[in-house]
Structures are given as structure tokens and as C-alpha cells.
Amino acid sequence: MKFAVVVFPGSNCDVDMYHAIADELGEEVEYVWHDEDDLDRFDAILLPGGFSYGDYLRSGAIARFSKVMAAVKQAADAGKPVLGVCNGFQILLEAGLLPGAMRRNQGLKFICRPVQLTVENHETMFTSAYEKGEVITIPIAHGEGNYYCDEQTLERLVKNRQIVFRYHGENPNGSLADIAGIVNERGNVLGMMPHPERAVDALLGSADGLKLFRSIVNYWRETHVVTA
Ligand SMILES: NC(=O)CC[C@H](N)C(=O)O
Numbered sequence: 285m286k287f288a289v290v291v292f293p294g295s296n297c298d299v300d301m302y303h304a305i306a307d308e309l310g311e312e313v314e315y316v317w318h319d320e321d322d323l324d325r326f327d328a329i330l331l332p333g334g335f336s337y338g339d340y341l342r343s344g345a346i347a348r349f350s351k352v353m354a355a356v357k358q359a360a361d362a363g364k365p366v367l368g369v370c371n372g373f374q375i376l377l378e379a380g381l382l383p384g385a386m387r388r389n390q391g392l393k394f395i396c397r398p399v400q401l402t403v404e405n406h407e408t409m410f411t412s413a414y415e416k417g418e419v420i421t422i423p424i425a426h427g428e429g430n431y432y433c434d435e436q437t438l439e440r441l442v443k444n445r446q447i448v449f450r451y452h453g454e455n456p457n458g459s460l461a462d463i464a465g466i467v468n469e470r471g472n473v474l475g476m477m478p479h480p481e482r483a484v485d486a487l488l489g490s491a492d493g494l495k496l497f498r499s500i501v502n503y504w505r506e507t508h509v510v511t512a
Contacts, residue, residue, distance in 0.1 A: 285504045287313040288326040290356065290372075292347045297333035297369065297481060304481040305330075306388055309497050318350040325503055327498045329356055334426070343386060343428045344374030353379050354417025365409055365500050366473040370426050373465075373475030374434040382468055382475045383441070384433035390458025394427040398489060400452040401464050401478060405445045408467055409503035411494035419452050420492035422478035429477040431459040431466075444469055449476055 286303045291298045298315060305313040315328055316323065336347035347353075353375070355428035360366045368376040376382045389395055396398055398421050403414040414420070433441070438461060441447050457477070465476030480493030 285311050285327045285501055287328045287330055288313060288316045288323055289313060289330045289332055290316050290318060290352055291332070291337035292318045292334070292371075292375075294336040294338055294347075295332050295334035295371065296378075297371075297479060300481040301330050301332040301369070303360070304493070304497055308484045308494060309501060311501060316352060318347065318352045321351045321355050322356040323352070323359050325352065326359070326364070327508075328367070328500055329359045331356070331366070331368040331375055332481070333370030333372060336371055339428070339501060342378070343371055344376075344378040345427075347371075347375045347420055348378040354401070357381060358421055360473050363470065363472050365503065366477040367410065367500070368473075368480055369481065370424075370429070370477050373477055374428065376473065376475045381400060381473050382466060383437045383467070384480065386428045387430040387432055387458075388428050389426070389430050389456075393428070394406045394425075395456050396421045396423070396425040399454070399478060402452040403448070404450050405448045405467075407445075408448055408471050410467070410496055410498075410499050411448055413499040414501055420483075421490040422483045422493055423489070424456060424478050426457070426477055429457040429459065429478070431463045432511050438453070441466060446471075448474060449478065453469045
């Protein structure tokens with residue numbers, strides 16, 4: 285399996301993402317600069333966290349115009365796993381690949397600490413290694429993580445089980461319905477504010493993020509006959 289870590293000017297969690305895939309999973313991974321336009325050689329696309337284009341205008345609002353985003357959309361339309369973490373989630377929202385929008389955190393401060401999440405939907409290609417309702421600990425680090433969508437969209441998210449992670453025990457940023465991560469209707473594009481790539485080893489304070497990456501690999505192996 286081959287992962288792409290897309291790097292925008294201002295991305296700063298690309299190395300963490302690369303480490304999670306290469307060193308913890310032992311899978312193939314490459315950095316892809318934002319002005320490339322072909323992701324066909326990859327099986328999964330990862331948009332890492334950071335401050336793309338310095339968060340000018342809104343987080344992700346400028347990166348969504350990068351040349352690579354047409355190839356990200358093509359991968360999403362082809363049903364490949366596409367994961368956007370934090371700034372990556374914001375870019376997916378700004379690009380219209382996920383519904384809703386991010387606002388400034390409720391307290392208008394940047395928050396950087398571990399939080400607990402409930403695995404709301406353990407039956408996606410990103411969460412099959414988790415138990416239903418499992419409570420996990422994953423760090424957050426953002427200033428614009430306050431997810432919002434209109435009532436009709438929220439009803440659709442609930443009905444389609446597109447809400448994958450909810451904040452557990454506390455809501456750190458004011459996100460509507462404690463939403464921490466959602467998938468698209470097809471279930472192959474996940475956006476989440478918490479950083480699973482920063483929770484891949486007990487040394488980091490939690491290894492709860494590993495199961496997310498393992499779920500993606502399991503999905504790929506189940507859907508691709510890998511001849512020996
Ligand atoms: N860690 C991140 O990706 C941060 C995302 C964005 N820069 C924010 O502050 O909300």
C-alpha cells in the first residue's frame with residue numbers, strides 16, 4: 285500500500301504523518317508538494333496539519349486552490365481513502381469535499397493538549413480497528429476547530445452515521461454536537477481536528493491513533509487481492 289502525504293506551504297505535521305506510516309506501520313509513503321497534479325500512483329491520500337499559507341483569510345481557505353487539490357478530489361471520487369487532519373480537515377471543508385465549516389475556537393485561544401474522543405462510528409474504513417463507543421486519547425492543536433453546519437446538514441450527518449468522532453467528557457472548542465471528525469456520505473473522506481499521527485506510540489502519551497492508520501491498511505488489504 286502506498287500513502288501520499290501532501291505538503292502545502294506552512295504544513296508542519298507532515299513529518300509526524302510520514303513517521304506514523306513509514307516507521308509505525310512500515311508502509312510505503314511519499315511527500316507530495318502542493319503544486320503536483322497527479323496522485324494516481326497512491327492508494328491513500330493524507331492532508332496533514334499545520335498553518336498552510338499562514339492561515340491567512342481562514343485556515344485552509346487558500347490551500348484549497350492548490351493544484352494538488354484537483355488530484356485529491358479525483359482520488360476521493362475514485363473511492364480512495366482521503367484523510368484530512370486539523371489543517372487538512374479545514375482544507376477539505378474549504379474545498380467542499382466535506383460539509384460544514386470551521387470557526388474560531390469558542391474561547392478565541394489556540395488549544396494544544398490531549399483530549400478524549402468517543403468512536404461514534406467504528407464501521408468506517410478509518411475506524412474498523414476500534415470498538416464501538418471506544419474512548420481514545422488524541423492530542424489537539426488548533427485555533428479554528430469549532431465545527432459548524434446548518435440544521436439540515438447536521439440531520440444528514442446523524443442519519444448517515446457520518447459523525448465518526450465526538451469529543452468525550454468535554455468540548456474544547458465549542459464544536460456543534462461535540463463533533464471532532466466526520467466522513468463524506470461515501471465514507472472514504474475523513475476530516476478530523478485531533479491528530480492521530482501524534483498518538484502512535486506510548487512515548488507520545490498515547491498510541492490510540494495507530495488503530496486509525498491500521499484500519500486504512502486493513503481496508504486496502506481487504507479490497508485489493510495482494511498476490512504473494
Ligand atoms: N495543527 C493544525 O493543523 C492547526 C490548524 C490551523 N492552523 C488552526 O490553528 O486551527
